[in-house]
Amino acid sequence: MSGLFPGFLILSAAMFATGAAGVLVRRNPIVVFMCIELMLNSANLALVTYARYTHTMAGQVFALIVIAVAASEVVVGLALITGVYRSGRRLDLDELSEMSE
Amino acid sequence: MSVIFGLAAVIAFVGALGVVLSERTIYSAMSLVLNMVALAVLFLLLDAQFIAAVQIIVYAGAVMVLFVFIIALLSPGAEERLRSVELRLLLGGVGAVAFTLLIGRLTLNGITVGANGRLHGALGPFSPVAVNAHGQVQTLGDQLFTTYLLPFEVTSLLLLVAAVGAVYLSRRRRQLA
Numbered sequence: 001m002s003g004l005f006p007g008f009l010i011l012s013a014a015m016f017a018t019g020a021a022g023v024l025v026r027r028n029p030i031v032v033f034m035c036i037e038l039m040l041n042s043a044n045l046a047l048v049t050y051a052r053y054t055h056t057m058a059g060q061v062f063a064l065i066v067i068a069v070a071a072s073e074v075v076v077g078l079a080l081i082t083g084v085y086r087s088g089r090r091l092d093l094d095e096l097s098e099m100s101e
Numbered sequence: 102m103s104v105i106f107g108l109a110a111v112i113a114f115v116g117a118l119g120v121v122l123s124e125r126t127i128y129s130a131m132s133l134v135l136n137m138v139a140l141a142v143l144f145l146l147l148d149a150q151f152i153a154a155v156q157i158i159v160y161a162g163a164v165m166v167l168f169v170f171i172i173a174l175l176s177p178g179a180e181e182r183l184r185s186v187e188l189r190l191l192l193g194g195v196g197a198v199a200f201t202l203l204i205g206r207l208t209l210n211g212i213t214v215g216a217n218g219r220l221h222g223a224l225g226p227f228s229p230v231a232v233n234a235h236g237q238v239q240t241l242g243d244q245l246f247t248t249y250l251l252p253f254e255v256t257s258l259l260l261l262v263a264a265v266g267a268v269y270l271s272r273r274r275r276q277l278a
Contacts, residue, residue, distance in 0.1 A: 048149045
C-alpha cells in the first residue's frame, strides 16, 4: 500500500494538469466548467491521499468542503451560462470577452 | 490492491483526457462521469468510504445531472468548430506534461515513504485501524462538528449565497423602459 502513495499524487497532478490544459484550450464554457470540476476533483484526491497517509482527518473534512464549493460553483456558473444563452449570444469564450452589453 | 489502483487510475485519466479532447459536449460530460466513478473507487482504496459515497451522490448524481440538463437545454449541435486547435492542443499538452513532471518530481523529492508504509514525520491519531474501530463516518462527523465547525458553517453560508445567486441570475429580466 505504501508504494501507491506517489501513484495517487502523480495521478492527481496529471488530472489537474489535464483540467488546466482544458481550461486554456477549450472555448465552450460548459466544457471549461467541467475542466474546473476536474481540477477540483484532483485536489480532492490529493487531500484524501495525504489524509490517509499522515493519519489525519483534516484532508477528508476539507475534501467534503471542496465538494460543496464545487457544487455551488456549478450552480452559479450554469446560471451564468443560461443567462448568456438567453441574451442571444453564442456560447464561445473567445467571443464573450466582454461582459457588458 | 495495486491492480485495482492501476485500473481505476487508468480509467480516471482516460476520463480526464476525454473531457478535454471530446468534440461534443455531451461526450465530455460522460467522460467526466467515468472519471468521477473511478475517483470514488480510489477514495475507497484510501479508506475514505464516506467521501466515496458523497462523490457518487453529489458529483456523479447531482452535479452531472445538472450539466447534462444544461447541455440538453442549450447546445444541441451548436458545437464549437475547433479552429487552430492543433496549436492550442499542442501548447496545452506540453504545458500539462511539464506541470505533471514538475509536481511528480517535487512530490518524490520532498516526501519519503518508509518501509512500514508510513510517511516520514509525525503521524496523526487517525490511523485506518483506529478510524475503522470507531467507524469511519462517525469519526468524520465528530471532526466535522467539533474541530471543523466553523468551516462547516461557512460552507452552509456559501451554499445559501450560491442558491440566491443562481435564482437572481436566472430570473426573467424585467423589461426596462
